[in-house]
Amino acid sequence: xxxxxxxxxxxxxxxxxFSLKGIKGGKIISGLFFASLIIGICFAILYPILTLLxxxxxxxxxxxxxxxxxxxxxxxxxxxxxxxxxxxxGDPGILLKSIxxxxxxxxxxxxxxxxxxxxxxxxxxxxxxxxxFLVIFVFLVPRQSFLITQYLHFKHFDILGLFKLxxxxxVDLINQPATLYLLAIFGFSVNQSLFVFIFRQFFLGLPxxxxxxxxxxxxxxxxxxxxxxxxxxxxxxxxxxxxxFVWAYGDTYYTNxxxxxxxxxxxxxxxxxxxxxNWYINNQARQWFDTADTNELAFEALKQASIVTFLTPLLLxxxxxxxxIVENLDRAGIVG
Amino acid sequence: xxxxxxxxxxxMKYSTSRKLNGLIFMLPWIIGFITFFAVPxxxxxxxxxxxxxxxxxxxxxxxxxxxxNYIDLFVSEVSTTSQPIQRIFATENISIFTNLSxxxxxxxxxxxxxxxxxxxxxxxxxxxxxxxxxxLPLIVEWTANSTGRxxxxxxxxxxxxxxxxxELLLEYTFLPKKIIEFLAVVxxxxxxxxxxxxxxxxxxxxxxxxxSPSHYEVAKIEGANxxxxxxxxxxxxxxxxxLFAVIYTMIDLFLxxxxxxxxxxxxxxxxxxxxxxxxxxxxxxxxxxxxVIVLIFLKAVKVIDKK
Numbered sequence: 001x002x003x004x005x006x007x008x009x010x011x012x013x014x015x016x017x018f019s020l021k022g023i024k025g026g027k028i029i030s031g032l033f034f035a036s037l038i039i040g041i042c043f044a045i046l047y048p049i050l051t052l053l054x055x056x057x058x059x060x061x062x063x064x065x066x067x068x069x070x071x072x073x074x075x076x077x078x079x080x081x082x083x084x085x086x087x088x089x090g091d092p093g094i095l096l097k098s099i100x101x102x103x104x105x106x107x108x109x110x111x112x113x114x115x116x117x118x119x120x121x122x123x124x125x126x127x128x129x130x131x132x133f134l135v136i137f138v139f140l141v142p143r144q145s146f147l148i149t150q151y152l153h154f155k156h157f158d159i160l161g162l163f164k165l166x167x168x169x170x171v172d173l174i175n176q177p178a179t180l181y182l183l184a185i186f187g188f189s190v191n192q193s194l195f196v197f198i199f200r201q202f203f204l205g206l207p208x209x210x211x212x213x214x215x216x217x218x219x220x221x222x223x224x225x226x227x228x229x230x231x232x233x234x235x236x237x238x239x240x241x242x243x244x245f246v247w248a249y250g251d252t253y254y255t256n257x258x259x260x261x262x263x264x265x266x267x268x269x270x271x272x273x274x275x276x277x278n279w280y281i282n283n284q285a286r287q288w289f290d291t292a293d294t295n296e297l298a299f300e301a302l303k304q305a306s307i308v309t310f311l312t313p314l315l316l317x318x319x320x321x322x323x324x325i326v327e328n329l330d331r332a333g334i335v336g
Numbered sequence: 337x338x339x340x341x342x343x344x345x346x347x348m349k350y351s352t353s354r355k356l357n358g359l360i361f362m363l364p365w366i367i368g369f370i371t372f373f374a375v376p377x378x379x380x381x382x383x384x385x386x387x388x389x390x391x392x393x394x395x396x397x398x399x400x401x402x403x404x405n406y407i408d409l410f411v412s413e414v415s416t417t418s419q420p421i422q423r424i425f426a427t428e429n430i431s432i433f434t435n436l437s438x439x440x441x442x443x444x445x446x447x448x449x450x451x452x453x454x455x456x457x458x459x460x461x462x463x464x465x466x467x468x469x470x471x472l473p474l475i476v477e478w479t480a481n482s483t484g485r486x487x488x489x490x491x492x493x494x495x496x497x498x499x500x501x502x503e504l505l506l507e508y509t510f511l512p513k514k515i516i517e518f519l520a521v522v523x524x525x526x527x528x529x530x531x532x533x534x535x536x537x538x539x540x541x542x543x544x545x546x547x548s549p550s551h552y553e554v555a556k557i558e559g560a561n562x563x564x565x566x567x568x569x570x571x572x573x574x575x576x577x578x579l580f581a582v583i584y585t586m587i588d589l590f591l592x593x594x595x596x597x598x599x600x601x602x603x604x605x606x607x608x609x610x611x612x613x614x615x616x617x618x619x620x621x622x623x624x625x626x627x628v629i630v631l632i633f634l635k636a637v638k639v640i641d642k643k
Contacts, residue, residue, distance in 0.1 A: 123358025149379035186368025250472030
């Protein structure tokens, strides 16, 4: 907002009528070139998804017909139906639960990392620079490199021997939903140090006068933070929230290792569509939808149908919030 | 005199209370750092120098065996694809270096396109940011080898395959063969590259939007053409963003590399925790070394300002 203080020396921009477009029709040619570039890139980005659709919306009995490539020979929704019946075990609640999980992780992440980012940017607590260095360091160390010990740590979870003192044993946090929430609360869920960094950059850019003014008006530290700072941070909150939601919903790393049996759509698809399950899946499809005996393509089609089902809520939410993010991107403070 | 004394004391108290409140805000993260990061990292390093066995009571028994785990890792162990571990590291590092530059340049290019004014820009931006969603590891994995894609590609005559593009370029351009081969490899990987660009495009676009238009006006008045404006105005002002994008891309590539799978494989499939920990330590050092090399390189080409 007031970040850039150019404008102090107002320069009068002399507008000269440069007219370099001498060539007739040059504008149309460059316009066409630009348009084809844009369309080409859009196609390349969408291509992986576009290739899924024809097979997913082909009737399972018609799969593998050689004369249909982009347009299904016979339109059918039964692969999607299969996803709901078999992969989701007839319980669409799983889909809602994984969205709910992603939303709650997202809320926790935004709340906790905004606090940490604010502390790093606007207060001068002891060891601030060290902590900031550690935040960067955590982001740089790949999380898989301490997977084993983190796993064992959760398997025999204990904070400084406190649990042993009270309950007489350590706590097994593997395969507990609590583990994932604990990670988010204490700042170590998916890419959370990145979010702390983004919030820090944003809060650094706010003018110093805000705190002085709110102090004069009699607002304390917490009131200033919750009433003034957070509402101002809305563009950043939105950006971080979308990233956090997408990553939490699509996360199979933490969910798979620390809560394998949980209702997470991604993990379930990952487990269902192992090559070893090929026969089982095909057999099920054969019984329910009367597909041909030899049709091995059903497995692939069903796998792709589940990807499409998995992506749909994600894309819907993404499209809803997208416009707001783009509008506020320059104020989101990711730039620093 | 006394009034002044009161004032300074109150001010000092205010600043200490701010420090304290800041620490309270930071406290969850610090606790998390110790329990979820520092302790596991310490244990990883510890285990990598020990023979790790599961004891009778279910606990973990350590017996110190020096650098035996590291020797095992590089001499006798093989990866899931039956290759020596060194080769995995070598191929991954090479591909990360080439992909890193390609992805960063690509995303900068996308951001510049998305920043231009043209009808339908909103829609194009939506699609340009879509890789944030489509770049999720599991979606990339599932869509990369789908049968539908194979069918479409075989029907279109392998339009995007490397061989096809080599032939096409050889016939219609006069570029040297080496360059064409490189281009062909890039082209055949283009969908993979695009899935990694989402966040970087967003950061670059934010950076481009935050450059004040007066810079461009000045450049125009001084008589700079578009090319000069890009190199002399846009790029220097994006240097912070560029640094961030490079580091982000690098970490992202490492997180999705096959080394990560090997760690999992050693620990859970082969249950060799000691060797797995040694691999983790090498992996960690590898990332940090590559980071330092990249930073030195960026400093050498003066992308980063000297501090």
